[in-house]
Each structure stands twice: as C-alpha cells, then as structure tokens.
Amino acid sequence: MKKTEQTLLEQMRISEFDIEHRKELLAFGEEDIAALLACRALVEAHIDNLVDEFYKVQTNIAEIALLIGDADTLERLRNVQRRYILDLFGGVYDIEYVNNRLRIGMVHKRIGVEPKLYLSAIQMLRELLVGVIEDSGDDAKLIRKRLKALEKLFYFDITLVFETYIRSLVSEIETAKNKSDQYARSLEEKVSLRTRQLEEWMRTDPLTGVLNRRFFEETVTRAMRAAERRDEPLTVVYLDIDDFKLINDREGHKHGDEVLRAVGEALGAACRSEDSCFRYGGDEFCIVLPNCTASEARSGFCRRLNETTDPRLAGIRFSVGIAQSGPGEYHDPQELVSRADADMYRDKQKAHGHLAEHSLSVVPDTPLPKDKPEAA
Numbered sequence: 001m002k003k004t005e006q007t008l009l010e011q012m013r014i015s016e017f018d019i020e021h022r023k024e025l026l027a028f029g030e031e032d033i034a035a036l037l038a039c040r041a042l043v044e045a046h047i048d049n050l051v052d053e054f055y056k057v058q059t060n061i062a063e064i065a066l067l068i069g070d071a072d073t074l075e076r077l078r079n080v081q082r083r084y085i086l087d088l089f090g091g092v093y094d095i096e097y098v099n100n101r102l103r104i105g106m107v108h109k110r111i112g113v114e115p116k117l118y119l120s121a122i123q124m125l126r127e128l129l130v131g132v133i134e135d136s137g138d139d140a141k142l143i144r145k146r147l148k149a150l151e152k153l154f155y156f157d158i159t160l161v162f163e164t165y166i167r168s169l170v171s172e173i174e175t176a177k178n179k180s181d182q183y184a185r186s187l188e189e190k191v192s193l194r195t196r197q198l199e200e201w202m203r204t205d206p207l208t209g210v211l212n213r214r215f216f217e218e219t220v221t222r223a224m225r226a227a228e229r230r231d232e233p234l235t236v237v238y239l240d241i242d243d244f245k246l247i248n249d250r251e252g253h254k255h256g257d258e259v260l261r262a263v264g265e266a267l268g269a270a271c272r273s274e275d276s277c278f279r280y281g282g283d284e285f286c287i288v289l290p291n292c293t294a295s296e297a298r299s300g301f302c303r304r305l306n307e308t309t310d311p312r313l314a315g316i317r318f319s320v321g322i323a324q325s326g327p328g329e330y331h332d333p334q335e336l337v338s339r340a341d342a343d344m345y346r347d348k349q350k351a352h353g354h355l356a357e358h359s360l361s362v363v364p365d366t367p368l369p370k371d372k373p374e375a376a
C-alpha cells in the first residue's frame with residue numbers, strides 16, 4: 001500500500017489502545033489531566049507573552065532563524081505554537097492530539113530540524129510555562145502537581161515526535177536501499193548480458209561467424225559422451241575448400257574473405273539446430289552432427305549445403321571427409337576427427353588426380369555428391 005493512502009497513525013500503527021498504554025507507562029492519569037486543565041485560564045492569560053518570549057529566543061539562534069526563513073513563516077509558526085500551548089492545557093489527549101504531534105515530528109524531519117534543536121525548543125517552552133505556573137501564587141503543593149503533570153505530557157509528546165522522526169529516517173534508508181538494490185540488479189543483468197556477449201564473441205570466428213577452433217575439441221568430446229550415453233551415432237564432416245589459394249591469388253584476398261563469409265553462412269543454413277559448425281583452419285571447416293550417421297550427413301547436411309544458391313560461392317568446390325562413431329562402438333574424439341580429415345584428404349587426392357569427381361561443389365544446380373562408403 002502507498003504511504004499516501006495511510007494516515008500517519010496507521011503508518012506508525014498507533015491505535016487508541018496504544019495511546020492509553022503510553023499514558024499508563026508514564027503514569028499519566030485523570031489527576032494529571034485535571035491539574036493541567038486547572039492551569040488553562042492562567043496560560044490563556046499569558047499566551048501572547050509566552051509566544052513572544054519563545055520566538056524572541058528562538059529567532060536569536062542562527063540555525064533556527066535560517067530554518068524559519070521569513071516573516072510569514074514565523075507568523076504561521078507563532079499560530080501553531082499558540083495552538084500547541086493551549087492544547088497542552090486542553091485536557092483532551094486523544095487520537096487527534098497524538099496525530100498533531102506526529103505531524104510535528106514529520107514536518108521537523110522534512111524541513112531538517114535536528115533533534116537537538118527540537119529538544120532545546122521544548123526545554124525553552126517548558127521553562128516559560130514553569131515560570132507562569134510557579135508565579136501563579138497558588139498553593140505550592142498544587143503547583144508541584146501541575147508541574148509534574150506538565151512534565152509527563154511533555155515526555156508523552158517528545159516520544160511521539162521522536163518516533164515519527166525515526167520512522168521517517170528508516171523510510172529514507174529503505175528507499176535508498178531499494179534504489180541501490182534496483183541499481184545492483186540492473187548492473188548484474190548488464191554484467192551477465194556482457195558476459196554472455198563476451199563468451200559468444202570468444203567462441204565465434206569473426207570473419208565467418210561460425211564457431212572457432214578453440215571450442216572444437218570441447219564440443220566433440222561433449223557430443224561423443226552424450227552419444228555414448230544415448231547409444232546414438234555421431235558424425236563429423238570435414239570440409240576443405242579446393243584451391244582456395246588460387247582464389248585468393250586470382251581474385252584478391254578481399255574476395256577470398258567474402259567467399260569464406262559466404263561459406264560460413266551456407267554452413268549455418270545447412271546445419272540443424274543441434275549441429276555445431278567450426279572454422280578449423282584457414283579454409284577448413286568441421287561440422288559436428290549429433291545423432292546422425294555418415295550416410296544421413298551426406299543425404300541431409302551435404303545435400304542442403306549443395307543446394308546453396310549464394311552467387312559468391314559459384315564455382316567453389318569442397319573436398320569432403322566424413323567419419324562416424326557409434327552406435328555401439330565409440331572412438332576417441334580426436335581419432336574421429338583424424339578419420340574425417342584423412343577421408344577428406346583422400347577425397348582431395350582423387351580430385352587432384354582427376355580420379356573422381358569432387359565430393360561437393362557448391363554451385364547452383366550441381367548434382368548431389370556421390371554416395372561414398374561409410375567411413376565408420
């Protein structure tokens with residue numbers, strides 16, 4: 001619930017029962033109320049003098065004069081003080097009376113009246129009132145009773161003002177804490193986002209956008225363990241662009257970069273969500289295909305790659321090596337990669353020796369790669 005939807009009494013959980021309890025704690029009873037009421041006429045007769053004297057002293061204190069600030073405010077305060085003094089001897093110390101005291105505590109906190117200034121003002125007022133009551137010429141015993149009752153009422157009021165003051169301080173601390181918690185949370189979110197971005201950046205090959213070699217071994221090892229656990233096949237496809245040096249030499253390094261970028265995009269498009277694609281060397285790429293046989297890699301991944309229509313890849317040919325592990329028997333992850341590499345090398349030899357067609361030519365409308373015997 002918003003603070004503005006609650007009265008001060010509700011915020012501080014002060015009920016009529018609580019007010020009576022406070023009076024009991026101070027032994028403030030009917031006798032005291034009667035003693036204070038008995039002074040009312042006397043105090044009323046001196047009220048202007050009391051208020052004048054009070055503010056004469058108060059406005060001589062530099063800090064207080066600064067807080068009051070101007071003549072209009074002083075006039076307003078004089079009226080408030082007049083009402084307060086009369087309330088002290090009004091004989092009614094109920095929920096309304098308490099609410100007014102709480103409000104004073106709140107206003108003091110808001111305008112920055114420090115507790116020491118409030119206490120010194122109360123002490124000053126007390127002395128002025130004691131003077132008036134003592135000079136009444138009444139019976140000494142009666143005067144003592146009245147002063148005692150006034151003392152108790154001041155304690156009653158001071159406690160309320162201080163509690164509001166403290167409550168207000170606690171609220172300020174809570175607000176500051178909430179703000180700093182909020183800031184810490186937003187900072188945490190930013191850090192975790194930046195960390196994710198950094199990790200992503202560390203994993204990614206900046207030119208082609210596919211994963212870099214640093215994470216390759218870790219990925220194959222993890223994929224191999226998962227395949228073993230599930231008794232599924234795992235396939236690695238090794239791709240090497242044919243005569244890439246020639247492309248660089250003929251078309252320029254910039255064009256070569258553009259081809260590598262296009263290869264990265266084509267591989268990304270040919271991969272399933274569970275596949276991981278790596279730039280393994282300058283013009284070499286490795287694709288880890290979980291739950292996929294060598295034959296499925298050819299009919300699935302290689303076919304999709306072969307369907308690439310990117311004009312930057314027209315005439316680009318790959319030597320392809322495929323190696324499968326599992327189900328049943330599993331190789332060492334490094335051995336699986338070496339087998340895919342060896343298979344790719346054999347493919348390249350055939351191509352160079354014109355013994356066979358290239359495994360994969362990424363040009364529009366090229367036929368599917370020839371199905372090779374399983375490497376597993």
Ligand SMILES: Nc1nc2c(ncn2[C@@H]2O[C@H](COP(=O)(O)OP(=O)(O)OP(=O)(O)O)[C@@H](O)[C@H]2O)c(=O)[nH]1
Nearest residue numbers: 240241242243244245246248253254256257282283
């Ligand atoms: N444009 C460009 N070229 C690169 C990059 N990284 C490596 N290369 C070049 O890629 C070429 C690879 O050449 P080779 O290893 O001889 O391979 P190849 O010319 O494809 O020959 P084969 O593999 O036998 O078909 C080298 O000339 C490298 O300089 C790169 O990031 N951008």
